[in-house]
Amino acid sequence: MAGLDKRVATYAEALAGLTDNMTVLSGGxxxxxxxxxxxxEIKRMGVKGLTVVSNNCxxxxxxxxxxLEDRQIRKMVASYVGENALFERQLLSGELEVELTPQGxxxxxxxxxxxxxxxxxxxxxxxxxxxxxxxxxxxxxxxxILEEAIIGDFAIVKGWKADHxxxxxxxxxxxxxxxxxxxxxxxxxxxxxxxVEPGVLLPTEIHTPGIYVDRVILGTxxxxxxxxxxxKA
Amino acid sequence: MALSREQxxxxxxxxxxxxxxxxxxxxxxxxxxxxxxxGIDVMLQSENGLLGMGPFPTEDTIDADMINAGKQxxxxxxxxxxxxxxxxxxxxxxxxxxxxxxxxxxxxxxGNIASWMIPGKLxxxxxxxxxxxxxxxxxxxTMTHASKDGESKLLSRCSLPLTGAGCIKKVLTDxxxxxxxxxxxxxxxTAPGVTVDEIIAKTAGKLIVPDDVVEMTF
Numbered sequence: 549m550a551g552l553d554k555r556v557a558t559y560a561e562a563l564a565g566l567t568d569n570m571t572v573l574s575g576g577x578x579x580x581x582x583x584x585x586x587x588x589e590i591k592r593m594g595v596k597g598l599t600v601v602s603n604n605c606x607x608x609x610x611x612x613x614x615x616l617e618d619r620q621i622r623k624m625v626a627s628y629v630g631e632n633a634l635f636e637r638q639l640l641s642g643e644l645e646v647e648l649t650p651q652g653x654x655x656x657x658x659x660x661x662x663x664x665x666x667x668x669x670x671x672x673x674x675x676x677x678x679x680x681x682x683x684x685x686x687x688x689x690x691x692x693i694l695e696e697a698i699i700g701d702f703a704i705v706k707g708w709k710a711d712h713x714x715x716x717x718x719x720x721x722x723x724x725x726x727x728x729x730x731x732x733x734x735x736x737x738x739x740x741x742x743x744v745e746p747g748v749l750l751p752t753e754i755h756t757p758g759i760y761v762d763r764v765i766l767g768t769x770x771x772x773x774x775x776x777x778x779x780k781a
Numbered sequence: 782m783a784l785s786r787e788q789x790x791x792x793x794x795x796x797x798x799x800x801x802x803x804x805x806x807x808x809x810x811x812x813x814x815x816x817x818x819x820g821i822d823v824m825l826q827s828e829n830g831l832l833g834m835g836p837f838p839t840e841d842t843i844d845a846d847m848i849n850a851g852k853q854x855x856x857x858x859x860x861x862x863x864x865x866x867x868x869x870x871x872x873x874x875x876x877x878x879x880x881x882x883x884x885x886x887x888x889x890x891x892g893n894i895a896s897w898m899i900p901g902k903l904x905x906x907x908x909x910x911x912x913x914x915x916x917x918x919x920x921x922x923t924m925t926h927a928s929k930d931g932e933s934k935l936l937s938r939c940s941l942p943l944t945g946a947g948c949i950k951k952v953l954t955d956x957x958x959x960x961x962x963x964x965x966x967x968x969x970x971t972a973p974g975v976t977v978d979e980i981i982a983k984t985a986g987k988l989i990v991p992d993d994v995v996e997m998t999f
Contacts, residue, residue, distance in 0.1 A: 577829045578852035630905035652870025652912030659867040671915040675946025720863055722846040724830050727865040771845035777853035781839040
C-alpha cells in the first residue's frame with residue numbers, strides 16, 4: 549500500500565486500526581454482496597463493542613451473524629433482522645441494541661454521510677415509531693422528518709473487480725448497499741474477486757471511484773444463497 | 782366466495798398499464814407478475830437495486846449475485862438496469878414508481894397503514910415498506926378483509942404502529958375492492974358471490990356503499 553496503490557496483501561493489514569467500540573458500515577443485502585472475509589477477519593481480531601450499520605445482520609453462522617457468537621456487536625443499525633436466531637436471543641436479553649431504520653433512509657443516511665451532508669428531510673417514517681424524537685417540518689404541504697447522516701470509522705465493502713487505484717465495479721445485484729457504504733467510511737476497505745491492471749476497467753464503467761477507497765484486498769468467496777428459487781428449464 | 786390468493790393477484794393485475802414501473806411486495810403482490818395482461822409491458826422494480834426483474838432462473842443459470850428484495854434468486858429481463866440501494870430508493874422516494882403493491886395488517890379510513898410491527902411480538906424490521914408507502918402515489922394494499930377470528934382489518938383508526946400515515950387510497954381484500962376517500966372506505970367491487978351485507982359486517986371503519994357497486998368476474 550503506497551500512494552495511489554491501494555492494494556494490501558493480508559486481511560490483517562486490510563483491517564489494521566480497527567479497535568473496540570468503533571462504528572463499522574457493511575455492504576450487502578441479505579447474504580448477497582457481503583464482505584464475507586472482512587467480516588471473518590473482524591471475528592478473528594476479536595474487537596468488541598462495535599456499532600454495525602448494515603441492511604441486515606447475516607444469518608446464524610454466516611455473514612455478520614458470526615460477530616454475534618462472541619458478542620462483538622453492541623448495537624446494530626439495520627432495516628430488517630429477521631433471519632437470525634442468535635440475534636433474537638441477544639436482543640431479547642438486552643445484550644444487543646438495535647436501531648431499526650427504513651431501508652431507503654438507511655441508504656440515504658450513508659449517501660449523505662459520504663457526501664458531506666449532515667442531515668436531510670424525508671417523508672419516510674413520518675407518523676410512525678421511526679419519527680419519535682425527530683424534528684418534523686412541512687414542505688409544500690408534505691410532512692417530513694429530519695434524519696441524520698451516518699459515517700463509519702471503517703466501511704467494509706464487497707466488490708467484483710478493482711484496480712490498483714481502488715476503482716471498483718460490482719457484479720449484478722451484489723452492488724446493493726456497497727457503493728454507498730464505500731463513500732461513508734473514514735477508512736474504506738474493499739475486498740474483490742479480481743484485481744486488474746490499471747486501465748483494464750473503463751473510466752465509464754466505474755461504480756466506486758478510487759478516491760473513496762483506502763485499501764483493496766483480493767479474496768475468495770463462498771457466496772452463500774439465502775433463498776434458492778428456480779423455475780423448470 | 783372469498784377470492785383466492787391467485788384471484789387477488791389477477792384483480793390487482795388489471796390495474797397495470799402499459800409502460801408502468803411497478804414494485805411488488807412479498808406474498809400475494811409477488812403473484813401479480815404471473816397475470817400481466819397480454820399486450821402490456823411493465824418493468825418490475827426490486828428495491829435491492831434491480832429494475833427489470835425477470836423470472837426465476839433455471840437450475841443451471843442460478844447466480845448468487847442476482848437476487849430480488851425477497852432474497853430469492855432471480856434473473857434480469859431485457860432492458861433491465863442494476864444500481865445501488867441509494868439509487869433504488871431515490872426512484873421510490875422520488876415518486877418515479879407508477880404502482881406499488883404491498884400487504885398489510887391493517888388500514889384505516891384516513892389512509893394509514895400498519896404492516897410491520899405487532900407490539901409484544903419480536904420486531905424484525907420495516908425493510909423498505911416505509912419508503913415505499915411514503916414515496917408512491919399509487920399504492921394498492923392486498924390483505925384479507927378480516928383476521929382468522931373475524932376481526933376487521935379495515936378500521937376507523939389503525940391499532941398497530943404505523944408504516945405510513947395518510948398514504949393509502951386503494952385496498953383489495955379477499956372480499957372486496959375499496960377506495961379510501963374523505964375519511965371513509967368506498968366499496969367499488971365485491972368478490973363473486975360475496976354479499977354487500979357481509980362486507981358491511983366485516984368493515985369496522987366507516988363504509989360507503991354507492992349504487993354502482995359491481996361484482997368482480999374472473
